[in-house]
Amino acid sequence: MGAKEVVSVDIDQFSIKCVQQLWIRENKPKNWKIITGSVLDKNFIKSLGQFDVVYSWGVLHHTGDMYRAFGNVINLVKNNGLMFLAIYNKCHGKNAILAGSSRFWLRVKRKYNNSGNIGKKIIEFLYYVYFFLGFFILLKNPFKYIKNYGERGMSFYYDIIDWLGGYPYEFATGDELINYFSKKSFLTKKVKFTDNTGCNELLFLKK
Ligand SMILES: C[S@@+](CC[C@H](N)C(=O)[O-])C[C@H]1O[C@@H](n2cnc3c(N)ncnc32)[C@H](O)[C@@H]1O
Structure with a gap:
């Protein structure tokens, strides 16, 4: 999509192999790096630099320490950069009657x-x-x-x-996420919330 550089990160060797397959399918672009590492490792995350777009679908809630992961990924986003997150919803009350x-x-x-x-x-x-x-x-x-x-x-x-x-497993309501990231200077640009056990999707702009 025209990005100058793409960096994919995962802690798990099977997931890394999966991304490598996608990389091969795209004719092995030289500007796409695939790196094994943990989002919970602050020094590793710092070593990656900063990006215009940070995209994480359904990952940070599986790390075992979701808020620590949030604290690390926000450093990956440049000022005026975008961050997309999909995080499991906290399903409770009447919404949980059928979904659990x-x-x-x-x-x-x-x-x-x-x-x-x-x-x-x-x-x-x-x-x-x-x-x-x-x-x-x-x-x-x-x-x-x-x-x-x-x-x-x-x-x-x-x-x-x-x-x-899918465990470790953490979750948060959409409002909890907006509240948390607004205190870290992230403006909410777009949301798609669910009321079941699926993911809330949020697009933030770093100010
Ligand atoms: C549900 S999968 C992600 C789904 C994928 N993004 C998609 O769109 O299909 C969760 C991923 O989080 C990775 N993961 C879990 N803990 C991690 C950590 N501490 N650092 C980096 N990746 C981690 C897992 O290895 C797994 O590949």
Whole structure:
């Protein structure tokens, strides 16, 4: 899209390999660097420099210390630069009746990750039961939903593993995020909030 330089960062070797595949698919551009490192490592993040655009979809809530990660990534953004974040919503109250509250899913994910193979299969099975029940209660066709699945590039089955296995897991309401980043001199330019357990999406401008 015309960027002079692109830097991709992840802590995990499988994720790095995935980005390398994208890099190969784009004919190995020389101005696209792929670096292994942790967003929680302040010195590493500082060593990357500063950027016009910082983009992070669904990452900082999986680090185990989301607010420390926020504190580090804000240093990556140049003044007048943009930062896009997608962060799991804190789902609670009446919105959690069908979707389950974020605190509930935190317990499920912890249990799933601490379980052996059989335990994991049982939890996956229970998730299916929950999924089908939800669809029947809402008088929707779950099979049609599964058939048309794949918007994110993952099969329905792997998306369930991704959800159950996605731990550490933190969350925040859209307002909590706006409040936090406004105190760090970030103006909110655009938001797309959810009321379920998905991600709130926010675009900020650094002043
Ligand atoms: C849900 S995935 C990101 C999804 C991806 N951005 C997308 O759009 O499909 C979460 C990623 O966060 C990475 N991650 C977790 N902790 C991290 C850390 N401390 N530093 C950097 N990356 C981290 C994981 O390795 C994983 O690749």
